Structure formats: C-alpha cells, structure tokens
Amino acid sequence: MKKLASILALVFAFTVAVQAQKKERENEKSPRLSVEQHTDLAVKKMTLGLDLTNKQQDQIKPLMNAQAAEKKAAMQSRKENKKPTADEIYAMRSAQLDNQIAFKNSMKNILNKEQFEKFEQMKKERKGNERRMMMRKKQAEKSKNERR
Known part of the structure; x- marks a missing residue:
C-alpha cells in the first residue's frame, strides 16, 4: 500500500512538472511585439493590400497605434481581473464597439471608396480565418484530451 501511494505521488509530481514545462515552452514560442512594432507591421500589410499613399500611411x-495600445491594455486588465461582472462585461463590450465604430469612420475618411471596400473585404476574410483557426484549435484540444 505504501509503495502504491509513493508511486502515485511520484506520477503526480512528474505530471505537474511536465505541464509546467509545456506552459513555459508555449510562452517562449511566440515573442511579444511592442505596440510600435505591431503597428508598423499592420500599416505595411495595409499598404500592400490597399496600395496606400504616404499621406494615408501617416x-x-x-x-493603428492607439488601437494596438488599447488591445494590449485590455489584455493586461483581463489577466489581472478574476471574473468580471455582467455590468463590467457590458461596459467593456460597449467601449470596444464604440472604438470599432470610431475606427471605421476614421478609415472611411482616410481611404477612397475602392480602398475602403477592399479594407472591409480584408476584414471579413481575417475574421473567417480566425474562426477557422479557433475551430481547429478546439478540435486539436478535444482529440488530445480523448487520447488521454
């Protein structure tokens, strides 16, 4: 009986150590870009996709910088907070939608009609790709859990 208990304790300790190493490796896989780097890359992608002029880029x-900073701040606050209340969720979602509306109106003023239509199409495609990636990730996790 003592041998069984010691073996179970050893297996449990080993499992915890392996899980901690996996999480550490996952965090190391993708280096975090600064807000400025993220903004610069996003503007360059938009320039390639929409054929932006220098004035439009400026x-x-x-x-884009403000949007990236807001996203980063929101992620930090989500990490710090345990469980937001329904009112807090409503306020966050409402603020997010207000920001999206303001961003869209600003983009409409900066881009010409053809560029704006292409911008909207790129946005739809990106959302579709994000959904597909989420589904693949969920399926991979599900099959991984079934193997155990």
Missing part, C-alpha cells in the same frame, strides 16, 4: 499609423 494618417493611419496613429489610429
């Missing part, structure tokens, strides 16, 4: 860069 106008879009502060918008």
Whole structure:
C-alpha cells in the first residue's frame, strides 16, 4: 500500500512538472511585439493590400497605434481581473464597439471608396480565418484530451 501511494505521488509530481514545462515552452514560442512594432507591421500589410499613399500611411499609423495600445491594455486588465461582472462585461463590450465604430469612420475618411471596400473585404476574410483557426484549435484540444 505504501509503495502504491509513493508511486502515485511520484506520477503526480512528474505530471505537474511536465505541464509546467509545456506552459513555459508555449510562452517562449511566440515573442511579444511592442505596440510600435505591431503597428508598423499592420500599416505595411495595409499598404500592400490597399496600395496606400504616404499621406494615408501617416494618417493611419496613429489610429493603428492607439488601437494596438488599447488591445494590449485590455489584455493586461483581463489577466489581472478574476471574473468580471455582467455590468463590467457590458461596459467593456460597449467601449470596444464604440472604438470599432470610431475606427471605421476614421478609415472611411482616410481611404477612397475602392480602398475602403477592399479594407472591409480584408476584414471579413481575417475574421473567417480566425474562426477557422479557433475551430481547429478546439478540435486539436478535444482529440488530445480523448487520447488521454
């Protein structure tokens, strides 16, 4: 009986150590970009996709920078908070939608009609790709759990 208990304790300790190492490796896999780096890359992608002029790039860069900073701050606050209340969730979602509306209106003013239509199409495609990636990730986790 004592041998069985010691073996179970050893297996449990080993499992905990392996899980901690997996999480550590996952965090190391993707280096975190700064807000400025993220903004710069996003503007360059938009320039390639929408054929932006230098003036348009200069106008879009502060918008993208503000958006990236807000996302980073929101992620930090989500990590710090345990469980938001329904009112807090409503306030966060409402603020997020207000920001999206303001961003869309700003982009509409900066881009010409053709560019804006292409921008909207790129946004729809990106959302579709994000959904597909989420589904693949969920399926992979589900099959991984079934193997255990």
